[in-house]
Amino acid sequence: MTGRPGAPAAVLVTGRPPPPAGAGLLPTEPVSLVDLLDRVLARGVVVTGEVTLSLAGIDLVHISLRALISSARPDLFGEDEW
Amino acid sequence: MHESAACWVYAVVPDETPDTPAELTGVAGAPIRLVRGDGLAAAVSSVPRSEVAEQELASRLQDPEWLERAVRAHDQVVGALFGYAPTVPFRLATVYHSDARVGELLRQQAAALQAGLRTVTGRAEWGVQAFVAPAPPGQDGSEPEPPHPDTGRPGTAYLLRRRQQRERQERVRADARAAAQRLDTVLAGMAVAVHRGPPAARSPGGPAEPMVLNNAYLVNRDRAEEFTGGLHQQAAHLPQLRLRLTGPWPAYSFVDVAGVRS
Numbered sequence: 001m002t003g004r005p006g007a008p009a010a011v012l013v014t015g016r017p018p019p020p021a022g023a024g025l026l027p028t029e030p031v032s033l034v035d036l037l038d039r040v041l042a043r044g045v046v047v048t049g050e051v052t053l054s055l056a057g058i059d060l061v062h063i064s065l066r067a068l069i070s071s072a073r074p075d076l077f078g079e080d081e082w
Numbered sequence: 083m084h085e086s087a088a089c090w091v092y093a094v095v096p097d098e099t100p101d102t103p104a105e106l107t108g109v110a111g112a113p114i115r116l117v118r119g120d121g122l123a124a125a126v127s128s129v130p131r132s133e134v135a136e137q138e139l140a141s142r143l144q145d146p147e148w149l150e151r152a153v154r155a156h157d158q159v160v161g162a163l164f165g166y167a168p169t170v171p172f173r174l175a176t177v178y179h180s181d182a183r184v185g186e187l188l189r190q191q192a193a194a195l196q197a198g199l200r201t202v203t204g205r206a207e208w209g210v211q212a213f214v215a216p217a218p219p220g221q222d223g224s225e226p227e228p229p230h231p232d233t234g235r236p237g238t239a240y241l242l243r244r245r246q247q248r249e250r251q252e253r254v255r256a257d258a259r260a261a262a263q264r265l266d267t268v269l270a271g272m273a274v275a276v277h278r279g280p281p282a283a284r285s286p287g288g289p290a291e292p293m294v295l296n297n298a299y300l301v302n303r304d305r306a307e308e309f310t311g312g313l314h315q316q317a318a319h320l321p322q323l324r325l326r327l328t329g330p331w332p333a334y335s336f337v338d339v340a341g342v343r344s
Contacts, residue, residue, distance in 0.1 A: 008161070008209075013317045013325035031328050033150060035209065038279075039334035040153045040160075044173035045094070045198065046338060047187065 010035070087128035089117075089184050091176040092159040093332070094195050097121045099167040106162050109155040117184045120192040122199075124184050125163055134177045143175070164332040168203040170195060171334045198337045201275075205300050206330035208309060210269060211281075212295035212323045214258040254322070255292060261320045262295035268316055272309045273299035277335035289324065298335040306330065 008031050090109055095116070102114045108127035116123040132138060142148045156174050163169045178184045188195065270276045277300075281293035301309045310327065317325050 008329050008331050010326060010328045013313055013327050033153070034282075035328050036153050036157055039171075039331065040157050040174045042173075043277075043334040044171040044337060045176075045195075046173050047091075047176055047191070 008035075086131050087112075088131050088134050089126045089178040089181060090129045090134070091172050091178065091184060091187075092125040092127070092156060093163055093172055094170040094188070094198070095123050095125065095163055095167040096199060097123050099123050099163070102159075102162060106159065107155070108159045109152050114159055115181075117181045117188070119185045119188045122188045122192060122195055124188060125159060126178075126181065126184055127159075129177065134175075139175060139177075160332050160334075164206075168199050169332045170198040170202055170337050171332045201300075201336055202333040204303050205274065205333060206303060206306060207333045207335055208299045208301055208306075208327065208329035209331065210265075210295065210297050210299065210313065211293055211326040211328075212258070212262045212265065213289045213293050213326070214255055214291040215322050215324045216289075216291060217254070255294070258292075258322045259294045261322050265313075265316050265320060265323070265325075266295060266297060268312060269297075269299055269309065272305055272312055273301050275300040275336055279335075291324065294323070298331075300333055300336045 010031050092108060092114070097118050097120075099116065101116055102125065104113060106114050108114055110127070110129045110133060112127040112129065114125055114127050117126055133142070142152075153174060160169060160171045178187065266276070266278075277298040279296040279298065281296045299309065313325065313327055317323070
C-alpha cells in the first residue's frame with residue numbers, strides 16, 4: 001500500500017481489473033474515523049487499568065459512536081434508535 | 083517522571099525494541115517511552131492525572147473532539163511502533179498510576195502478552211468491507227413498471243410496484259451477501275486468522291448502500307501482495323459488490339484472544 005510505513009490507507013476496489021505492474025494503486029484515501037474507532041475502542045488488548053477501573057464495564061464503542069454520529073450527522077439517527 | 087502524571091499505555095512490543103523517535107508524541111502531546119521487563123516493553127506516555135481521573139475520563143470520552151484527538155494520537159503511536167516492531171495494540175484508555183505499576187502488568191501478564199506477540203509477529207491486519215453495488219442507471223427500480231394487467235386503479239398499481247421494488251432489493255441484497263461469503267472463503271484461505279465483524283447498519287460518511295461484509299484478515303507480510311492482488315481479482319468477478327480495503331493495520335483485531343485480562 002502507498003503511504004507512510006505503518007500508516008493504513010483505504011482503497012476502493014472496483015470491478016475493474018487491477019492496474020498493470022508498476023502503475024500506481026487505485027486512489028487511496030485516509031482511513032475514516034469510523035475505521036479507527038472500530039479498532040482503537042472496540043479491539044486491542046483489554047486490561048483493566050488502575051485509573052480506569054470503574055470504566056471497565058462501559059461500552060466505549062457505544063459512547064463514542066453516539067457522540068460522534070450525533071455531532072456529525074444529526075439527521076441520521078434519532079434519539080429512539082439508541 | 084512527574085509525580086502528578088499517570089501512565090497511558092499504547093501497546094506492548096518485544097524487550098529489545100529500540101526507543102521510539104523523540105518527536106513521536108502521544109495523547110496530551112507527551113513523548114513516548116518504553117517500560118521494559120520480562121522480555122517485553124510497554125509503550126507509555128505521561129498524562130496529567132486530572133485528565134484521566136475516572137469521572138473526567140468518562141466525560142471526555144463523550145466529547146467527540148477530545149475522543150477523536152485521543153483516538154488518532156493513540157493509533158499514531160501504535161502505528162509508529164508497528165513500522166519497526168511486532169506490536170500488540172492496547173485498547174484506548176488503559177491507564178496506570180506509574181511506570182512501576184506498568185512493570186507489574188508486564189510481569190503478571192507476561193505469558194499472555196508473549197503469546198500475543200507471537201500471534202502478530204511478521205503479520206499485518208487488512209480490513210475488507212463489502213457493500214451492495216449501486217444499481218446501474220435504469221435498473222434501480224425507479225423506472226416505470228408496465229401497468230398490472232388486472233387493474234387500472236393507480237393506487238393498487240403503486241402498491242404492487244412498491245412490492246416488486248422491495249422484492250427486487252431483497253434479491254439483490256441476498257445475492258450480494260452470497261457473493262460476500264464466497265469472497266470471505268477465498269480471502270480466509272490466504273490469511274492465518276479472520277475476525278468477522280457485524281456489518282454496520284450505516285457507515286457515517288460511507289456508501290449509502292447496505293454493508294454485507296465487515297471482516298479483518300491477519301495476513302503474513304510475505305503474502306500481503308497475494309492477498310491484495312487476490313482481492314482485486316475477486317472484485318473483477320463480483321460486480322454485485324463494491325469493496326473497500328483498509329490496511330495494513332497493526333493487529334488490533336487479533337490480540338484479544340491472547341486472553342490478557344486483569
